[in-house]
Amino acid sequence: MNTEILIGVIGQGYVGKNYADDFQDRGFTVVRYALEEPYVENRERIADCDVVFVGVPTPTTPSGFDSSIVDDALSLVGEGKVAVIKSTILPGTTKKLQEAHPDITVLYSPEFLSEATAREDVSAPFASVVGTTAPGQEAQATLVLSLLPDAPFKQVMTSTEAELFKYAHNTSGYIQVVFFNMLYDLAQALGEDWERIGKAVAADPYISNRYSNPLHKTGRGAGGHCFIKDFAALRQLYETVRPEDTTAASVFEAVEAKNVELLRGTGKDLELLAGVYGASVKNV
Numbered sequence: 001m002n003t004e005i006l007i008g009v010i011g012q013g014y015v016g017k018n019y020a021d022d023f024q025d026r027g028f029t030v031v032r033y034a035l036e037e038p039y040v041e042n043r044e045r046i047a048d049c050d051v052v053f054v055g056v057p058t059p060t061t062p063s064g065f066d067s068s069i070v071d072d073a074l075s076l077v078g079e080g081k082v083a084v085i086k087s088t089i090l091p092g093t094t095k096k097l098q099e100a101h102p103d104i105t106v107l108y109s110p111e112f113l114s115e116a117t118a119r120e121d122v123s124a125p126f127a128s129v130v131g132t133t134a135p136g137q138e139a140q141a142t143l144v145l146s147l148l149p150d151a152p153f154k155q156v157m158t159s160t161e162a163e164l165f166k167y168a169h170n171t172s173g174y175i176q177v178v179f180f181n182m183l184y185d186l187a188q189a190l191g192e193d194w195e196r197i198g199k200a201v202a203a204d205p206y207i208s209n210r211y212s213n214p215l216h217k218t219g220r221g222a223g224g225h226c227f228i229k230d231f232a233a234l235r236q237l238y239e240t241v242r243p244e245d246t247t248a249a250s251v252f253e254a255v256e257a258k259n260v261e262l263l264r265g266t267g268k269d270l271e272l273l274a275g276v277y278g279a280s281v282k283n284v
Contacts, residue, residue: 003027005147008049010073012039015086015111016055018118022149025123033076047078051147055086055111060229062278064236065090071097079103082140084130086111088166088230090237094159098133105140106133108159109148110166115224127153131162170230176211177222178259184214219268221259228269231256232276 005028009020012034023030031049033042046052056069067089074097077083082105085094089108098106108131113121128151130141141156157165187194194214202209214220222228235252242248260281263269270282 002146003029005050005143006031006048007147008033008046008052008077009055010034010046010052010076011055011057011087012036013055013057014115014118015113016053018113018122019053019055019086019111021119022122023147026149028147043076046076047081049078049081051082051084051144052077053084053086053109058087058089058229060233060236060276062276065233067093067097071100074101074104074106077101077104081105082107082144084109084144088170088226089163090233091160091163091167094131094163095133098159105137106159107131107137107141107144108133108162109144110162110169112166112169123149125149125151127151127155129153129155129157129162129165131157131159133159167230167234170226171234173211174222174227174231174259175255176208177214177227178255178262180212181214181220181262182258219263219266221262221266221268223263223269223272225272228259228263228272229276231259 003026007023007028008031009016009023010033012020012032016032016034020030020032031042031045032039033046034040054070054073056073058070059066070085070087070089074083080103083101085097085106085108088110094106094108109129111122112125112127125148128145128148130144132138132141138156145154145156184194187197198213201207201212222231235249235256238245238252239249260273260277263273264281273281
C-alpha cells in the first residue's frame with residue numbers, strides 16, 4: 001500500500017466523509033473538498049491529487065436521472081490524474097463522463113454503505129470492484145483496488161458492469177421489501193401470525209432476510225434516499241433501452257406503484273418521494 005499517493009475526496013456526505021476518514025486512518029494524506037466550510041477552501045488543491053474519489057449526490061427527479069454534479073466534480077481533477085466515481089450512476093454513465101473528460105482517467109467503483117453503519121461498511125467491505133471505461137486502464141484500476149480497504153471479493157470489470165452490479169444490489173433490496181410487505185398483507189388477510197412466519201423465514205438459509213421484515217417504526221415500504229431514486233432511475237433506463245419489452249416494463253411499474261402506495265399509506269419518506277415523483281405524490 002503506497003501511502004505517498006495523495007488522495008482527494010469530493011463530497012463530504014456520509015459516503016465521502018467515511019471514505020476520507022478511512023484513508024486517513026490508514027495513513028494516507030487526504031484532501032477533502034465540499035461546498036461546506038472548511039472544505040470549500042480546498043477546491044484548487046484537488047487538481048494536485050493523484051487519485052480523486054467522487055461521492056456527490058446523483059438525484060432522480062421528475063425530469064429524470066441527474067449526473068451533473070458528478071460531471072462538475074470531474075472538472076476539478078488535474079490533467080493525467082485518476083478519478084474514481086463512488087456515487088450511484090446509471091449504467092453507461094461513466095463511459096459518457098470519460099468521453100467528456102478525456103484528459104483524465106475516469107473509473108467507477110460502487111459503494112455499499114448503509115448510513116447507520118457507514119464507517120464499518122467502508123473499513124470491512126464485502127466486495128471491492130473497479131470499472132474501467134477504456135482498454136489500457138487496468139493498471140489504474142489495479143492501483144485503485146490496492147488503495148481501497150481489503151475485501152473478500154475483488155475484481156476489475158468494465159464500468160457499465162460495475163454500475164449494473166450496484167443497481168443489482170440496491171434494486172434487489174427494494175423488490176424484496178415490496179414482496180415481503182405483500183406477503184405480510186396476505187398473511188393478515190388469511191388471519192395468520194406473521195411473527196411465526198418471520199422467524200421461519202429468518203431461519204431459512206436460502207432466503208436473504210436482510211429486508212424480510214415488513215414492519216418498521218418509520219413506516220412500510222422501501223424508503224430512504226437510495227431505494228426510491230435508484231429504482232425509478234433503473235425503470236426509466238430499462239424502458240428506454242428495451243422499449244419492446246412491455247412485460248418487463250409493467251413489472252417495474254407495478255412494483256414501483258406498490259412501493260409508493262406503501263410509503264404514502266404510512267406517511268414514510270414523503271419528501272423523498274416528492275423529490276423523485278413530484279409534490280403531488282404526497283397527496284394520499
